[in-house]
Amino acid sequence: MSTIPALAIPSLVGLTYLLLAGAPRNYLLVNATALLLSIALMAFGKARVKRQHRLPILVVAVGLLFVPLFSGVAVNGIARWLPIGPVLLHAGLLVLPAISVLAAEGKGPGKIALIAALVAVFLQPDAGTGLAITGAAIGLYVARPHWATGCIAFAAFLASLSMLVRGELPAQPYVERILVDAAQVSLWLAVGILVALLGTVALLAGLRSGTVSQRFALAGSFAGFSIAALVSNYPFPLIGYGASAILGYGLALFLIGSSR
Structure with missing residues (x-):
């Protein structure tokens, strides 16, 4: 399976959702550009x-996962975003996919990277990225x-x-609670x-x-974000409005494709 369809297929489903749900045109433009x-990059x-x-x-x-803690961009005391000029990118969605792939390549450095990432998102707090780290560690353990990998998965x-208790924010239209919104448009769209x-x-x-460890870690991270x-x-991830996940998984897939 080529790396491009793995990103393009869900992203196109997301663009279809944004179009049918009546999202602002600039939302579609941001996702399509990403x-x-x-x-x-991959090609x-x-x-x-x-x-x-x-x-x-x-x-x-x-x-980069630690940057939101010092960037001054926070909502209700929760800091998860990287200020890139006028754009805010979700740090976890942007960099955790690449971390998952690269952590699968080395034994010691990879485990240290996952532990450090968990510390960063625990301080934010960011349960979604925490579950993505859990999924990546499970993928590594299965492969x-x-x-040590099992302990990281359990701790994460x-x-x-x-x-989940400390870090929930109000739902943003076309970004979160998408299945509920999509079902109001069409049950088939939600399915x-x-x-x-x-x-x-x-x-x-x-x-x-890539290796089995890289593929399973990346798949596990996406499963964690999705849960x-x-x-x-x-x-x-890849469905709702936002460039972070698309760019993040695009970079991770590029890294897998460029492995040797």
Whole structure:
């Protein structure tokens, strides 16, 4: 399975939802632009990222998770966003997919990166990214069982339960509670979105690029974000309005495609 369909299919389902649900046109433009940029990166980016460059990328990605704690951008005391000029990007959706892929490549550094990421999102708090870390760790454990990875998954799950209580924000139209809104437009649209979420997990896990650990970690991260969206007021990854998830999974898929 090529990396591009794994991103394009759910993103196009999301654009269809935004169009049918009557979202503002600039919402469609933002998501479509992010999709085109991500596809361009995957299609025309440098064929291979050298191994010595991948650890610095992992360090920077984890570091970006801590930026919201100091950026001054917060809602009700919750800080999850990276201010990029006039645009706010959700830090977890933007960098956790790449962290999942890169953490699967190294034993010690990968586990340290997941623990550091969990600390960052626990302080924000961000239950969705916490569940994504849980899913990534579970994916790594399934692909290559190790007691430390299992402990990280368990710790991330417990932390996520705490964050679900402390970190819920009001639902934003066309971003969260999308299944409920889509069902009001068409029951088939809601079913299509649910199928797209489940299908994306399968597409990511079944990629031909990368190692089993990378694929399962990435699929697990998406499953974690999706579960958060289904049980709480949290952005629907690749479906709802927002460039963060599209750019984040585009970068992660590029990294998988450029592995060697």
